[in-house]
Amino acid sequence: MRLLCSQCGQGYDAGGAPWRCGCGGPLDLDFHPEFDFRSFGGREPGLWRYREALPIEDRSSVVSLGEGGTPMVPADILGAKVHLKLEYLAPSGSFKDRGASVLISHARELGIEAAVEDSSGNAGAAISAYCAAARIACEIYVPEATSSGKTAQIEAAGARLVRVPGDREKTAEAVRKRAGEIFYASHYWNPYFFHGTKTFAYEVVEQLGGRAPDVVIFPVGHGSLLYGSYIGFRELQANEVIGAMPALIAVQAEGFAPLSYLWRGMEFPGSADKAGTVAEGIRVRKPARAGQIIRAVEETGGEVVEIGDDEIAAALAELAGRGFFVEPTSAVPLAALGKLGLGEGEIVIPLTGSGLKASLDVSRLVCRGKK
Amino acid sequence: MRLLCSQCGQGYDAGGAPWRCGCGGPLDLDFHPEFDFRSFGGREPGLWRYREALPIEDRSSVVSLGEGGTPMVPADILGAKVHLKLEYLAPSGSFKDRGASVLISHARELGIEAAVEDSSGNAGAAISAYCAAARIACEIYVPEATSSGKTAQIEAAGARLVRVPGDREKTAEAVRKRAGEIFYASHYWNPYFFHGTKTFAYEVVEQLGGRAPDVVIFPVGHGSLLYGSYIGFRELQANEVIGAMPALIAVQAEGFAPLSYLWRGMEFPGSADKAGTVAEGIRVRKPARAGQIIRAVEETGGEVVEIGDDEIAAALAELAGRGFFVEPTSAVPLAALGKLGLGEGEIVIPLTGSGLKASLDVSRLVCRGKK
Numbered sequence: 001m002r003l004l005c006s007q008c009g010q011g012y013d014a015g016g017a018p019w020r021c022g023c024g025g026p027l028d029l030d031f032h033p034e035f036d037f038r039s040f041g042g043r044e045p046g047l048w049r050y051r052e053a054l055p056i057e058d059r060s061s062v063v064s065l066g067e068g069g070t071p072m073v074p075a076d077i078l079g080a081k082v083h084l085k086l087e088y089l090a091p092s093g094s095f096k097d098r099g100a101s102v103l104i105s106h107a108r109e110l111g112i113e114a115a116v117e118d119s120s121g122n123a124g125a126a127i128s129a130y131c132a133a134a135r136i137a138c139e140i141y142v143p144e145a146t147s148s149g150k151t152a153q154i155e156a157a158g159a160r161l162v163r164v165p166g167d168r169e170k171t172a173e174a175v176r177k178r179a180g181e182i183f184y185a186s187h188y189w190n191p192y193f194f195h196g197t198k199t200f201a202y203e204v205v206e207q208l209g210g211r212a213p214d215v216v217i218f219p220v221g222h223g224s225l226l227y228g229s230y231i232g233f234r235e236l237q238a239n240e241v242i243g244a245m246p247a248l249i250a251v252q253a254e255g256f257a258p259l260s261y262l263w264r265g266m267e268f269p270g271s272a273d274k275a276g277t278v279a280e281g282i283r284v285r286k287p288a289r290a291g292q293i294i295r296a297v298e299e300t301g302g303e304v305v306e307i308g309d310d311e312i313a314a315a316l317a318e319l320a321g322r323g324f325f326v327e328p329t330s331a332v333p334l335a336a337l338g339k340l341g342l343g344e345g346e347i348v349i350p351l352t353g354s355g356l357k358a359s360l361d362v363s364r365l366v367c368r369g370k371k
Numbered sequence: 372m373r374l375l376c377s378q379c380g381q382g383y384d385a386g387g388a389p390w391r392c393g394c395g396g397p398l399d400l401d402f403h404p405e406f407d408f409r410s411f412g413g414r415e416p417g418l419w420r421y422r423e424a425l426p427i428e429d430r431s432s433v434v435s436l437g438e439g440g441t442p443m444v445p446a447d448i449l450g451a452k453v454h455l456k457l458e459y460l461a462p463s464g465s466f467k468d469r470g471a472s473v474l475i476s477h478a479r480e481l482g483i484e485a486a487v488e489d490s491s492g493n494a495g496a497a498i499s500a501y502c503a504a505a506r507i508a509c510e511i512y513v514p515e516a517t518s519s520g521k522t523a524q525i526e527a528a529g530a531r532l533v534r535v536p537g538d539r540e541k542t543a544e545a546v547r548k549r550a551g552e553i554f555y556a557s558h559y560w561n562p563y564f565f566h567g568t569k570t571f572a573y574e575v576v577e578q579l580g581g582r583a584p585d586v587v588i589f590p591v592g593h594g595s596l597l598y599g600s601y602i603g604f605r606e607l608q609a610n611e612v613i614g615a616m617p618a619l620i621a622v623q624a625e626g627f628a629p630l631s632y633l634w635r636g637m638e639f640p641g642s643a644d645k646a647g648t649v650a651e652g653i654r655v656r657k658p659a660r661a662g663q664i665i666r667a668v669e670e671t672g673g674e675v676v677e678i679g680d681d682e683i684a685a686a687l688a689e690l691a692g693r694g695f696f697v698e699p700t701s702a703v704p705l706a707a708l709g710k711l712g713l714g715e716g717e718i719v720i721p722l723t724g725s726g727l728k729a730s731l732d733v734s735r736l737v738c739r740g741k742k
Binding site for chain 2 (some may be wrong): 022044045064065066067069070071072073086089090091092093125128129132133149152153155156157158207248254317320321322324325334354355356357359360363366367
């Protein structure tokens with residue numbers, strides 16, 4: 001397997017590839033699977049039913065905890081007919097398990113014995129769980145101030161928690177240093193992760209009876225689900241499973257909206273707002289794959305929109321009031337629905353993460369959203 | 372549809388049935404579905420693929436949030452080969468969603484507008500979520516001292532939380548009074564609940580390629596999964612899908628083991644231990660269907676065993692260390708494995724609920740279990 005730099009085109013072998021290109025650009029996989037989509041149909045549900053489309057050659061390396069195969073539930077909501085795809089019904093509680101399953105399978109294929117990742121949220125939970133399943137030693141770097149409520153799941157999986165003094169930028173610096181020493185299981189730099197999240201697109205198309213939806217609306221921080229889905233839909237198009245690409249819409253949170261600025265041709269000023277958005281999962285100011293995400297949105301006729309906390313709270317209350325107990329970030333696409341002025345098309349919205357990871361916060365926000 | 376008392380045989384119409392028989396006995400459904408098991412195979416995963424086997428006549432009454440269709444993952448664990456069925460990958464985070472989906476669909480079929488339930492745990496979360504989806508007003512009775520962490524999910528679903536002064540017995544009294552006024556959506560008295568949980572058995576048999584396992588090991592409090600599965604396996608046997616019944620093994624926690632005493636022909640003395648077991652989900656001292664559970668275990672060649680907190684902690688650590696972040700109650704069957712002296716047979720263990728409902732407690736217990 002070859003990796004290619006998305007900026008300068010430099011090639012690397014998967015075995016010895018760095019975590020990013022020497023030029024600083026993110027790497028992509030030079031992998032273009034060919035398959036008969038109908039052959040997937042008779043298999044067990046789950047991510048690995050698409051094995052011919054996944055970049056893992058040695059079947060015995062597969063690390064699976066039962067990820068994928070999430071339900072898609074139709075709903076009449078805020079005046080639109082949407083399909084809610086319940087990505088929070090995943091072993092560690094979020095869609096990130098798709099990426100972790102493929103990335104850690106790749107790590108096992110390489111014979112990796114220790115890996116590092118920087119996330120106290122869904123990505124950290126997913127990477128630590130799959131490393132545990134694979135018996136790969138795992139280090140998770142987090143800012144010193146991270147609460148024990150957020151790290152409990154990671155520690156239970158046996159990962160070594162490295163608390164870095166200072167702010168997030170210090171943690172990022174520390175992990176980049178460590179990434180020079182052991183395998184960096186990054187959910188935004190490593191392209192194998194995106195070849196896990198791409199199965200979201202495969203499932204959506206299967207669940208719609210072999211058709212693509214018209215629109216998919218994503219909460220976007222590093223874009224691991226949006227860009228992964230872009231890869232997936234493109235592969236389905238190349239294999240003539242679907243015709244036109246669905247419009248991929250990226251929703252960002254106010255104060256953390258670098259892509260929204262980029263989309264409008266402006267420079268992101270950062271934000272002085274210390275409180276940050278309630279959508280913790282997308283508190284990202286420097287997405288590694290900004291250019292690729294913008295191109296995916298542009299090519300598919302999507303757009304980038306920005307929403308505030310009050311809109312997120314209202315959407316979260318709407319979901320909870322229908323029995324969907326999700327994290328605030330999962331309410332972000334629904335919060336944007338009113339701003340988008342979509343027509344009659346088929347709309348898919350992923351519910352990305354479980355509300356159980358922060359029950360009290362969700363409950364308080366739902367209460368605020370009802371007002 | 373008719374309901375029959377499991378003790379005295381008295382019959383009731385489903386529409387006007389009380390929550391238990393006048394004689395005090397729990398009611399069963401007089402429902403014996405006939406179906407072609409193979410016809411389920413081509414359908415979407417999930418509980419409602421078994422619709423011909425479910426006691427809901429009006430399809431438009433179905434209340435579904437994407438429950439069922441949980442993965443079953445093979446594992447070599449503590450010296451045994453087992454199949455772990457990930458029941459915590461459910462909309463509200465536990466297997467109780469199976470029961471709630473069928474019970475609340477029934478409530479909608481009856482035109483019910485308000486329901487009551489008594490549980491601050493998984494059952495309360497499930498019933499409140501499905502009532503929200505069905506637009507049925509919901510009241511959840513809990514003891515006054517219940518922490519807000521446990522009630523957050525219930526409140527987010529819009530249920531009215533009724534905090535009853537005094538201990539659990541006072542809450543039980545209060546809900547029995549209320550049950551005379553509005554629909555009692557009980558996860559242990561109402562037989563429709565068990566016709567939801569029975570789909571666990573259907574899925575296990577499908578996932579094993581049309582065979583029954585040799586043994587299924589359950590954590591048992593009120594026995595809603597064990598007794599539901601008993602119904603399910605019996606129906607599969609009556610329809611000649613499986614031959615022999617699997618042995619159903621009930622595992623109880625020390626201090627909360629009335630069935631274990633009954634099994635040995637002794638009277639349960641209760642317990643002076645105020646701390647209780649760490650397996651919160653099975654802290655039950657008076658199971659409503661004790662006789663039925665004991666008969667199910669006996670008929671299938673199973674047994675009832677009792678385990679302590681240290682064994683639960685060790686099993687929980689074992690699961691977490693493999694990436695399965697579950698509630699302590701989910702570790703109960705695995706904790707019993709060593710005591711059972713099972714042979715080479717095919718063993719299924721349900722992982723009943725998500726660890727995310729009490730992350731810090733799980734993390735602490737995993738730490739204790741590693742010692």
